[in-house]
Amino acid sequence: MSGTSEGPRAPAGTSPDAVDPPVTERHTAGPAGQRATRPAARVAAAIRSAADAAATELRDHRAAFNAATLPMAVVDGRGHVVRANAALGGLLGTTPAALAERQACELVDLASDDRTWHAYREVLQGRRSRFRCTRRLKHPDGRTLWAEVTVVPMTGTSAAEPARVLLTVADISDRRELQDRLRHLQMHDPVTRLPNRTLFFERLSVALETPPYQDDSMLPRHGRIGLCYLDLDGFKAINDTLGHRIGDRLLAAVAGRLTDCAENDADRNPGGSRLVARMGGDEFAILVEDSGGTEALTELARSVLAALQHPFDLAGQRLSVSASIGVVERPVAGTSPTGLMQAADTTLYWAKADGRARWTLFDPERNAHRMTRQALSSTLRPAVERGEFTLEYQPLVGMADGVVRGVEALVRWNHPQFGVLSPNRFVGIAEEDGSIVQLGQWILRTACRQARRWQLDHPDEPALFISVNVAVRQVWDSDLVADVAQILNETGLAPGLLQLELTESAVMGSGGRPLRALQALSDMGVRIAIDDFGTGYSNLAYLSRLPVSVLKLDGAFVKGFRYEDGTHPSPADETIVEAMVQLAHRLGLTVTAECVETAGQAERLRRIGCDTGQGWLYSRAVAPELIAALITARPSAGTP
CATH class of the missing domain: 3.20.20.450 (EAL domain)
Structure with a gap:
């Protein structure tokens, strides 16, 4: 072994004054230990990169959420708004910040009926995958708008995070207006502009299903429904001799007088609404919801006959028609649309058989004889x-x-x-x-x-x-x-x-x-x-x-x-x-x-x-x- 008296000789290329580093666990491995640190660094870098990407994605999602034209809100499991976008604030006439922590059901009227409220709560509690409804909303500036509200669970949240749902509110006012116009055309007679047979039966069915209490004041109602079912006497002869154009004008004029009679009757006997409808041909009906009794109903029939006694001046012609009217009045409970109309049709037939230009009140005994016959x-x-x-x-x-x-x-x-x-x-x-x-x-x-x-x-x-x-x-x-x-x-x-x-x-x-x-x-x-x-x-x-x-x-x-x-x-x-x-x-x-x-x-x-x-x-x-x-x-x- 070579060396000096002072100790071992330093390797060539080193300073004699250099001091060896202390021996530690990090350095005992030498080059192999250095190689072991590289995968950990890569994992840390990947984690930092993923976090940065997630943050970027979240910022992008929030930016998209805020910039979306579809009104939206994130709602927590309690039904509170976590955040809302600008479109929803604009739809409701406020700022997104003002909507935070508000009850979402109050913003879009989801608690006004039991069925809607129950379905909404089912989605909040994770027992239902989707809920959609149409609501009529009031804008702060006084406008009324129709909205389609959709509630769906949000995906991508961890089990540790509380459940949230996404609420979207689409303004469908234009679509609804078009639907209403189409429905009006479908449900109204083009000649007289009166409700047609389809709308009449729809209203009749609703009237017979309505409980005998006012929705607002809960005041007792009469719980009865009345119907004047009439057929014009002599119209066919006019239509055949003067043509359909004059016939249609006569029907429109008759419809106007019937509407006046119904409105005057509503003034005399306030209560339920009146619906005047053309049932087809020369047949009309006046439906009286919450009827006050047969006396009031026959008074309406008499007023119709009196109104039709005056001639109609149309296209240089003075035309006269009369009407036969079947009058039916009965309790709402136990009455079906079919039964009421059968009674009205039978009573109208009696009025015609009794001599026309008159009203006839439904007679149960006479009807029993007819049924027996x-x-x-x-x-x-x-x-x-x-x-x-x-x-x-x-x-x-x-x-x-x-x-x-x-x-x-x-x-x-x-x-x-x-x-x-x-x-x-x-x-x-x-x-x-x-x-x-x-x-x-x-x-x-x-x-x-x-x-x-x-x-x-x-x-x-x-x-x-x-x-x-x-x-x-x-x-x-x-x-x-x-x-x-x-x-x-x-x-x-x-x-x-x-x-x-x-x-x-x-x-x-x-x-x-x-x-x-x-x-x-x-x-x-x-x-x-x-x-x-x-x-x-x-x-x-x-x-x-x-x-x-x-x-x-x-x-x-x-x-x-x-x-x-x-x-x-x-x-x-x-x-x-x-x-x-x-x-x-x-x-x-x-x-x-x-x-x-x-x-x-x-x-x-x-x-x-x-x-x-x-x-x-x-x-x-x-x-x-x-x-x-x-x-x-x-x-x-x-x-x-």
Whole structure:
């Protein structure tokens, strides 16, 4: 080892005075330790860079947030505004700073109804991903604007940060204005500018759903709704003769008068609103919400009729129309739009049927009768096939000797819902819907078969003739002659034992097919009788040209012959009946008196020449098995 006496020699290139650094952990590694510090530095640099980038991004986001044209606010979980952008401040007429810590729900009216408030709270609490609604906001300068409010959770926040949501408020006033204009066009009649049928039913539905309290004062309301449903009388003739242009102008003028009537009624009877609507064609409706009763509603109807009495001067023409009005008033509770309109439509029909140019108030009893009539009409045809009809028979008795000469077949309907129905309950319906043809054929066949059976069961007694009522529609809508011929052939009943009864109004003035049918039946040997004679035309001169062999006097004349129970006979009725009997006999006709109830009536009718009588004095209409006992009986009192 080389060196000096002072110690080891310093390496070449070093100062002899240099002192070695102290040995530490950092330097013991030498170059390898220096290499180990480089990754840590890079990590620190990366962290600083990421932080700088995040800060830059945050500044960019906030700059974008503040500069955005869409009004926005960041809202914390309590519903407080954390920050708002300038657009939201401008929309609400304030500065973004003034919005901080304000309740967001108050700024955009999210707490005014329970449904909106609940949905908003669901988003704040993280139980709902999105909420959107439309609100009507008031600007501080007095303007009203429509806004679409959207609330969504904010993403990118750490679990340690409190939950926040982003609230955006888009001004949709222009869009809403366009929608309102389109809706107005959709919901209003272009001719009269009145609400149309669609808007009417919308308002009606809302009115029927409104609780019976005022929203502002909670004062009790009447809880009733009224409707005047009207149809113009005579409008179609004007429209057809003068054209649609004049017709449209007339409708517009009528709409103006109806609106005036509704406004005047609102002044007289303050309360609920009035809506005048054109329902289509020449039909209008006046809806009265919170109606004060039928008296106020009928007063409105009278004012409408009075307003329409004055002529309309249009295009040099003086035009007049009237109206038929159906008036309905009922409680809101339990009333449906369909039920109210059905009642109004029915009542309007009554007004027209009662003579037009009038108002008619809905009558529950009359409506019940109508409903019953509809029920009977819908079940009448199937009832024939189900065998629900039966025949009873009322004797026709010789006035001179009291012997039963024949019987009249009277149909009864054993209805499963309404019980036993007499002919006056359903024959008119059958004539209207045409089912009288099918029913009439069944009656004729059943009656002829029964008459033939009596004849065979009592061969030693004079055969009874059978009298069957025939509706005029049977003559028009079916081949009555062929039907009668076929039934007589099937049953074996002689034509002379069949009598067909037609009402006076149906026979008088008959021509063409009905007259030819009656003549053919008479030529066949069938007897033709005029029922209820004296209530219609009573034209004996014309009657002489018809193939008629029997007159049946209406019971209204026979009632004038009563002497019993303190009832004094009517000399006029006796004179009229006596004259009709004498004229009928001169024409070769026999006379039957209907509704004979007392022995005094029977005696007087016999003296003036009536040939046969029919009524409770002799017997009510009875089942076929009871007729056999009456064939040879001479009545001395009424048979129950």
